[in-house]
Amino acid sequence: MNFSEFQNQARLYVIGALEPEELEEFENARTKFGKKGEDFITKCYALHEAFALSLRPAKASSSIKDRLMAMVKAKKEA
Amino acid sequence: MGQSKLIASTRHKPEKRVRLAKSRPRAVTVAPQLEPGAPSDLDLMQGIQAGDADALSQLYDRYNGILKALILRVIHNEAEADDLLQEIFMEIWNQAKNFSSQKGKPLGWMVTLARRRAIDGLRKKQAYARAEERLQNETEQQPDAWVNNATEEEILLSDTRSLIRKVIAGLPPPQQQAIDLAFFKGMSQREIAAKTNTPLGTVKTRLELGLKKIYDGLKELRDEL
Numbered sequence: 001m002n003f004s005e006f007q008n009q010a011r012l013y014v015i016g017a018l019e020p021e022e023l024e025e026f027e028n029a030r031t032k033f034g035k036k037g038e039d040f041i042t043k044c045y046a047l048h049e050a051f052a053l054s055l056r057p058a059k060a061s062s063s064i065k066d067r068l069m070a071m072v073k074a075k076k077e078a
Numbered sequence: 079m080g081q082s083k084l085i086a087s088t089r090h091k092p093e094k095r096v097r098l099a100k101s102r103p104r105a106v107t108v109a110p111q112l113e114p115g116a117p118s119d120l121d122l123m124q125g126i127q128a129g130d131a132d133a134l135s136q137l138y139d140r141y142n143g144i145l146k147a148l149i150l151r152v153i154h155n156e157a158e159a160d161d162l163l164q165e166i167f168m169e170i171w172n173q174a175k176n177f178s179s180q181k182g183k184p185l186g187w188m189v190t191l192a193r194r195r196a197i198d199g200l201r202k203k204q205a206y207a208r209a210e211e212r213l214q215n216e217t218e219q220q221p222d223a224w225v226n227n228a229t230e231e232e233i234l235l236s237d238t239r240s241l242i243r244k245v246i247a248g249l250p251p252p253q254q255q256a257i258d259l260a261f262f263k264g265m266s267q268r269e270i271a272a273k274t275n276t277p278l279g280t281v282k283t284r285l286e287l288g289l290k291k292i293y294d295g296l297k298e299l300r301d302e303l
Contacts, residue, residue, distance in 0.1 A: 011289035012282075017260040019267055042181055047289065048193060049186040050296055051261050054242045057143030058150050061160045065138055068164050072131050072171055 001029040007040060014044040119184040126174040134171050141185065142167075145192045151262045152196035162199050166192045197264035245295035253288030256281055 001009070009026045012018050018026055030037050112118070117125070117136065125133025145166060149159040170188060177187050246254060252274075259265045259273060267285065271278045 008286045008290065011293060012260075012285055015257070015261045015289070016264060017267055017285055044293065045182050045186050045190060046296065047293060048189045048261075049183065050242050050245075050292065051257075052144050052148045052185075052189040052192075053239050054246055055144070055147040055151060058146040058159070060142045060146045060163050064160050064164045065135070065142070068138065068167050069131065069135060071164075071168055072134060075171075076129065076131065 001025060001032075003033060003036070006030075006033055006037060010037070010041050010044050011047065014041065014047060120179055123174060123177055123179075123184040126171060127177070134167065137170070137184075138167055141188060144185075145188060148189060148192050148262075149196045149199075152193070152264070153200050158199070162196060166195050169195065193261070200264070242296065245292055248295070249288050249291055252276075253284045253291070256284040257288045257292075260285060 006026075006029045009018065009022065009029070012022075013026055030041070033040075117133075119137070119140070122133045122137045122140075126137065142163060146159055146163050149162050149166070150156070153159055153162070166188075169191060173191070177184065181187070249257075255274065256270055259270045260267075265273065267278060267281050270276070270285075271281045274281070276284075
């Protein structure tokens with residue numbers, strides 16, 4: 001697998017779309033490309049952020065934050 | 079507002095979308111825009127790592143809408159999405175020590191975590207059958223549902239969102255659909271092939287081409303995202 005092919009696979013990898021048989025080959029290439037490969041995978045995770053930002057924000061129930069902060073407080077006090 | 083209503087309300091205004099798509103050459107800014115002096119996402123994440131509950135409170139205020147939208151996109155149930163949102167922010171609190179700024183931005187980390195939890199939740203709660211039925215209806219409308227679900231005001235709110243939507247809108251509908259099913263539904267290539275009655279090789283090509291176009295199209299945002 002050359003680096004261009006690795007880049008294609010990396011973009012599929014970060015969204016969990018590699019099939020099992022592709023995953024093994026990808027992991028081998030990941031080892032082969034080392035830091036260069038890891039740096040590219042890290043960049044690919046920006047796709048996650050982009051997809052989330054493409055959505056219209058939704059309003060959460062007002063009680064959720066109260067419950068969350070109560071849980072955090074209880075955990076800190078435990 | 080229901081999704082179908084949103085689609086219907088935007089379909090009759092194509093000239094407005096075209097005008098908006100052309101009005102972008104301004105500097106790109108991160109969404110949401112922060113007040114002057116407000117702590118950065120990284121500041122807040124470091125606060126959470128230090129056990130500061132107020133930092134979590136601020137991060138929640140900043141991003142609950144984005145994460146709720148992501149969760150809803152996966153599980154399509156308001157009550158379950160709210161419960162999951164609470165669980166995800168609790169996990170952010172518990173797992174903050176695992177966040178490393180060298181591996182990306184806080185929002186990216188939170189989205190990755192939220193997406194995984196939402197897809198897990200979808201499967202664990204065995205809501206798949208119900209979601210499948212909804213998905214069946216959505217699949218036919220997916221390109222419009224993804225790209226055109228924003229009001230003009232919302233698009234103008236954020237240059238970043240506007241650019242991202244423009245990039246996605248530029249993809250052929252089959253590529254949009256394949257990416258949507260993979261990212262928001264957690265489907266494998268084989269599952270997408272079966273769902274859309276498309277050869278596996280075609281699904282792979284659509285995913286590769288679509289993701290590359292989005293990735294390349296977002297280069298302008300590379301330092302922001």
